[in-house]
Amino acid sequence: MNEFSVVLENVSKIFTEEGKHEIVAVDGVSLTIRKGEIFTLVGPDGAGKTTMIRMMCGVIPPSQGSIEVTGLRMDFHLSEIKTRIGYLAQRFSLYGDLTVDENIDFFAEIHKVRDYERRKLELLDFMRLSPFRGRLAERLSGGMKQKLALACTLIHTPQIIFLDEPTTGVDPVSRRDFWKILSSVLRSGISIVMATPYLDEAERSSRVALINEGKILMCDTPEHVKASFPLNVMEIVCEDPRKAMGLLKGGKGFQSIELFGDRLHIVFDSAKAAMEETLENLRTLGVPATGRTISPSLEDVFISKISR
Amino acid sequence: MIQERNDSYAVVVEGLTKTFGPFTAVDDMHFKVRKGEIFGFLGPNGAGKSTTIRMLCGLLAPTTGGAMVGGYDVGKDPDSVKAIIGYMSQRFSLYDDLTVEQNIRFYGGIYGLPGSRLEERKSWAIEMAGLKGKAGSLTRTLSGGWKQRLALGCAILHEPPIVFLDEPTGGVDPVSRRNFWDLIYALSSAGTTVFVTTHYLDEAEHCNTIGLIYSGRLIAFGSPTELKHKLDQYKILEVVCGNPVDAMDALQTQPWVVETSIFGSAFHVSTTGLQDPEESIRSELTRQGIPVDRIEGIPPSLEDVFIHLIAEEDKQ
Numbered sequence: 269m270n271e272f273s274v275v276l277e278n279v280s281k282i283f284t285e286e287g288k289h290e291i292v293a294v295d296g297v298s299l300t301i302r303k304g305e306i307f308t309l310v311g312p313d314g315a316g317k318t319t320m321i322r323m324m325c326g327v328i329p330p331s332q333g334s335i336e337v338t339g340l341r342m343d344f345h346l347s348e349i350k351t352r353i354g355y356l357a358q359r360f361s362l363y364g365d366l367t368v369d370e371n372i373d374f375f376a377e378i379h380k381v382r383d384y385e386r387r388k389l390e391l392l393d394f395m396r397l398s399p400f401r402g403r404l405a406e407r408l409s410g411g412m413k414q415k416l417a418l419a420c421t422l423i424h425t426p427q428i429i430f431l432d433e434p435t436t437g438v439d440p441v442s443r444r445d446f447w448k449i450l451s452s453v454l455r456s457g458i459s460i461v462m463a464t465p466y467l468d469e470a471e472r473s474s475r476v477a478l479i480n481e482g483k484i485l486m487c488d489t490p491e492h493v494k495a496s497f498p499l500n501v502m503e504i505v506c507e508d509p510r511k512a513m514g515l516l517k518g519g520k521g522f523q524s525i526e527l528f529g530d531r532l533h534i535v536f537d538s539a540k541a542a543m544e545e546t547l548e549n550l551r552t553l554g555v556p557a558t559g560r561t562i563s564p565s566l567e568d569v570f571i572s573k574i575s576r
Numbered sequence: 577m578i579q580e581r582n583d584s585y586a587v588v589v590e591g592l593t594k595t596f597g598p599f600t601a602v603d604d605m606h607f608k609v610r611k612g613e614i615f616g617f618l619g620p621n622g623a624g625k626s627t628t629i630r631m632l633c634g635l636l637a638p639t640t641g642g643a644m645v646g647g648y649d650v651g652k653d654p655d656s657v658k659a660i661i662g663y664m665s666q667r668f669s670l671y672d673d674l675t676v677e678q679n680i681r682f683y684g685g686i687y688g689l690p691g692s693r694l695e696e697r698k699s700w701a702i703e704m705a706g707l708k709g710k711a712g713s714l715t716r717t718l719s720g721g722w723k724q725r726l727a728l729g730c731a732i733l734h735e736p737p738i739v740f741l742d743e744p745t746g747g748v749d750p751v752s753r754r755n756f757w758d759l760i761y762a763l764s765s766a767g768t769t770v771f772v773t774t775h776y777l778d779e780a781e782h783c784n785t786i787g788l789i790y791s792g793r794l795i796a797f798g799s800p801t802e803l804k805h806k807l808d809q810y811k812i813l814e815v816v817c818g819n820p821v822d823a824m825d826a827l828q829t830q831p832w833v834v835e836t837s838i839f840g841s842a843f844h845v846s847t848t849g850l851q852d853p854e855e856s857i858r859s860e861l862t863r864q865g866i867p868v869d870r871i872e873g874i875p876p877s878l879e880d881v882f883i884h885l886i887a888e889e890d891k892q
Contacts, residue, residue, distance in 0.1 A: 312749030313720045439620040451838040455821045465749045472839050529784045
């Protein structure tokens with residue numbers, strides 16, 4: 269058995285519109301996603317996340333390169349692959365005028381699943397949607413719609429699911445709930461590939477690929493990505509962080525200074541510990557402060573990589 | 577009734593209540609927002625955030641109680657309130673089939689800016705949004721980050737002292753979000769009061785003060801640091817182990833476990849009533865045959881605060 273869920277080899281996607289320049293949406297990407305992973309594609313709008321997911325789901329063909337999903341080659345086994353995967357698109361398509369139950373039935377039927385009644389009850393229970401089976405989908409809250417869409421994606425018991433920005437616009441309580449459900453999905457042996465613009469979500473995944481302009485900048489566990497960051501990061505706490513920011517901003521030696529309500533977050537432009545010096549500077553300028561070295565966030569790494 | 581004007585506050589909310597038939601959307605809310613402050617107004621969907629903001633913007637009359645915004649009573653003098661605030665919604669309210677410049681002119685017209693001032697503010701907005709050379713571009717061709725900055729420019733074209741931003745960063749990428757917060761800080765440093773709602777709690781860390789609402793009531797109020805101290809009674813730990821999903825399952829049934837949440841090859845567990853939670857976790861996982869690589873105490877995130885305070889409310 270193949271231990272990989274998805275293998276991309278040198279995959280590109282070039283869109284051509286009549287009379288316009290070619291757009292290279294995905295540019296020579298190689299990538300392997302293992303079984304049992306939550307794998308996150310993270311990057312800005314237009315980085316190519318959705319195009320990558322669509323190619324992995326066989327919705328659009330690559331212009332170049334090869335794609336394997338669950339050990340099968342996409343160009344030979346597209347219809348078999350489609351039975352093995354689930355795809356939750358960015359604007360997921362529930363039928364507002366069908367009930368919760370009817371939506372699931374509909375998806376079961378288009379996937380030609382037989383005897384899905386037990387699976388349906390399991391999923392409804394799992395998503396805590398059982399009390400709402402008869403409710404029209406359009407009358408569900410945002411978080412509930414999202415869970416119903418996920419149930420529809422799972423009805424045919426896929427081996428791997430692809431989620432395109434599933435939590436955009438969802439509130440924190442529903443988001444945490446959604447992540448609980450994802451960890452149960454993972455436990456049932458289903459691999460998860462998701463695209464997100466949010467780096468705090470990427471922190472929760474097994475491995476993360478940082479994507480910009482159709483290329484993978486880096487692909488590793490969140491810990492390794494952060495550990496690879498060569499620069500020094502420091503947090504400064506003082507009475508008046510805005511004043512401190514104003515004093516430091518023009519100075520040399522910083523890659524970025526970010527202001528938070530009651531503190532500053534500084535990324536130095538070298539690995540050299542300039543912390544004492546910075547604190548001393550602030551003290552001389554009349555802003556006594558305390559500081560400590562902190563580990564970089566994924567956001568620090570990402571912003572530093574793409575602003576180069 | 578609010579008699580006094582309080583000069584150091586941009587927003588003073590006293591007993592603000594809104595009912596729709598039998599449903600109380602906003603329930604006896606009290607809080608104050610200082611001038612020039614960045615105030616984060618957080619809560620799950622349906623908590624009453626939008627209803628509160630609509631009342632504070634003079635768009636909806638309170639049922640009882642009231643609020644002063646920029647010195648005007650939102651119930652008695654909503655038109656004066658509307659004139660001194662800026663409002664930007666998550667849908668950005670831009671016309672996609674108009675150019676950047678036409679959108680700015682449209683908003684200038686709504687705010688009644690005279691010609692010379694409009695020209696001046698138009699240049700300012702284009703510069704601020706980083707749209708120099710793109711004044712003639714159709715708005716629909718702009719990326720999310722640009723649209724967002726243009727929408728902010730339009731919302732504050734008339735230089736209001738108070739600006740309401742309702743989920744301004746939904747679906748916007750990390751670099752644009754960081755730029756956007758730089759703009760918000762610049763506004764606030766220049767004295768503008770910023771009242772912002774967001775679902776992203778890493779963003780709420782940028783606020784000076786946060787109000788958390790749930791079921792129409794204010795359940796917590798303070799700086800991000802103060803709010804985190806509310807969780808001192810819970811100890812939160814990060815556990816790194818080979819199989820976090822099984823380990824979470826194993827702990828979930830323990831009475832001292834409040835919450836578990838997956839983070840890649842680790843998970844976070846929040847505990848209550850334990851002297852030495854690290855030891856309890858280690859021995860429970862060992863007993864169940866799950867090897868542990870590392871356990872360490874971590875400070876709560878604002879998301880932890882949010883989830884815990886809401887769970888406590890639900891228990892009551």
